[in-house]
Amino acid sequence: MGVAQESGSGDLNTIAMLGRAYSLLGFKIVEGVVGAGFPQKPSHSAVFAQIKADGMRLTDLARGANITPQAMGELVDELEDLGYVERRPDPTDRRAKLIVLTDRGKQSIAAGIATIDGLEDQITAILGERGHRQLRTLLRRLLKEGQIS
Numbered sequence: 606m607g608v609a610q611e612s613g614s615g616d617l618n619t620i621a622m623l624g625r626a627y628s629l630l631g632f633k634i635v636e637g638v639v640g641a642g643f644p645q646k647p648s649h650s651a652v653f654a655q656i657k658a659d660g661m662r663l664t665d666l667a668r669g670a671n672i673t674p675q676a677m678g679e680l681v682d683e684l685e686d687l688g689y690v691e692r693r694p695d696p697t698d699r700r701a702k703l704i705v706l707t708d709r710g711k712q713s714i715a716a717g718i719a720t721i722d723g724l725e726d727q728i729t730a731i732l733g734e735r736g737h738r739q740l741r742t743l744l745r746r747l748l749k750e751g752q753i754s
């Protein structure tokens with residue numbers, strides 16, 4: 606029996622379904638953003654999903670994404686090469702750098718938000734208004750718990 610199956614039933618377990626939904630939606634968001642003219646990889650969402658409007662230090666981005674600063678540095682380098690972010694001196698500590706969105710980076714995030722809004726509409730079309738609200742309520746409850754024991 607594989608990890609992605611319930612014992613005996615052959616159906617995917619809840620964790621596997623949530624994982625697949627997460628992956629599917631992540632790829633759909635990237636498809637939408639790339640389709641809007643902003644090439645990038647799914648891994649770049651580790652930056653886009655959390656960067657603040659006034660910029661952030663690389664170490665804070667890494668901590669928020671739960672990855673190493675070295676891995677985050679590679680993502681930031683890639684996004685800098687694509688023109689989405691730039692490094693600027695941190696006004697509170699001249700030795701540190703802030704990762705800041707460029708205008709192109711802000712446009713890319715706007716394309717991501719538009720894509721997410723479209724996906725929300727698709728979820729409503731599939732589940733109906735009530736079903737979508739129920740899904741959000743149940744997911745909110747799981748997330749509020751913070752841990753499942």
